[in-house]
Amino acid sequence: MLTRCAGFSGWLKSICPDLIDQPIGIWGDKNTALISFVFAVLHSENGYLPINPDWPLERVEFILKKSRLQGCIIENKYLAIANEVLNKACPSYEEYSINDNYTFIKTNLPKVVFPCELAYILFTSGSTGFPKGIVHCADGMNAFLKWCESEFKSYKSKRFVSVAPLNFDLSVFDLFFSMYSKGTLFLPLQSTVSNTRLFAQYLSVNKIEVLYSTPSYLKLLLHTGQLNKYEFKSMKLVLIAGEQLNYDLVKELKEYFPKATFYNLYGPTETNVCTFHKVDLNKIKPNDFNVPIGKACYSKGLKLNLYSELTYKGKLLMKAVITETGVQTLKEGTVYNTGDKVKKLKDGTFEFIGRGDNMIKRNGFRIELSEIKTALLGFEGISNCEVVNIDNPKIEIIAFVESEKEISELQLRTYMLGKLPSYMLPDSIVVLNEFPISLNHKVDVQKLKEKYI
């Protein structure tokens, strides 16, 4: 693969000789070829920016423009729709065929200077109503891999499987730690990941040893994967992140993965993993329900602010952020507030309590409710809306919509899918002619919740 990467990166240099530390898009289905392009982009001293083929085109256009994407590797089956977006986002661009399946696009967008050796940019939900790009550099990625190496030193040359999409930070561990630790990376087809029974079979047949996923996916695997049909004696390490984890799930998983060690990993996309907790099922007390998020990866950098929110300062933190106003570089020594409320336990480890704002996590993806609100308000006939979440027993998003006209939920959902990734869509949409107003002339959200949920 290294030869292939070097070959491609040399070719890239010949087309774009002065391209260095610039974002290059990766747009295609996750497979071996696509992953080698990720490594090739890094080899060419640029950073990769994954574009999920499932994203709405409007979102991709926003991302292209705001990140000033300089190039993009596109799987040919997405080339026609990519051209649609590129025509809107770039005044001019050039197409170069890489092989029968992939095309490289040089965008000619004006460059911005990134503050470091760019490694990757991941777009996630933003609190201002627009997506937000998290810019990670080589030193942050190295710091993460060095930490992985020290914590998981007994897992050298193992068989890894990658489940998470490239735009989700769990994949950073899969791709780079598997290579860093001289392991083998297995890339199941999306259709295998989408059928838990086939995925269970895949884990068993390929004797997978390291698995990294979210509580939601692992729960589905347990309940619909028919795990009792297969054996997983090879499984040695199961890493779980992205959502609150409870001991019951770990106990159930342990029955099928008897030889595995379990870790709860925590960290927003801004830091990647910044705390960890190795689960010891023998040490749980009767009242313990949630697995703590643990202690800091480099034993420092984490503090609680006045509102019990976890803050982080250190080398794992992103170096810049991309918002609707463009690329903003973080100052040296920036203290980042995760917005996650935590409690410090007696042994010095942290436990996650909840959020103080409008951001929620579902299936490992973070969702800013304000982004859903912005999208809904763009639908013709909607005069006002409120988006709330409930957490009982599982997280659900409910959108209240004020409109004098009849609105079809199907049309509304289809419209929103043109603006937002599917994981951000509300579970329920309640259409009302008029919203209740509270005494201080604001929409009475409490009343909405009481009456309709």
Next chain:
Amino acid sequence: MNRNEIIKEVREFVAERLFRGNVPSDFTNDTALISSRLLDSIVVLGLIGHLEETLNIEFEAHEVSVDNLDTINKTADFISQKLAK
């Protein structure tokens, strides 16, 4: 199990997971579910697990595709054929 029973099974699952039971009048058995992204990947995952369990069938990797499962009618056609084999 006949085609109508399969349609009922799929429709009930989709209605419950997508619309919490209140199915809009313009939602039909030909409404695109996967290509339109109306069903997200987690719901599709649940649907496949549910069908495998209730209809006692097993999907092969290549069978989980937009061509076979995009609408309720397509899903019913595909499963009827599969059961007939």
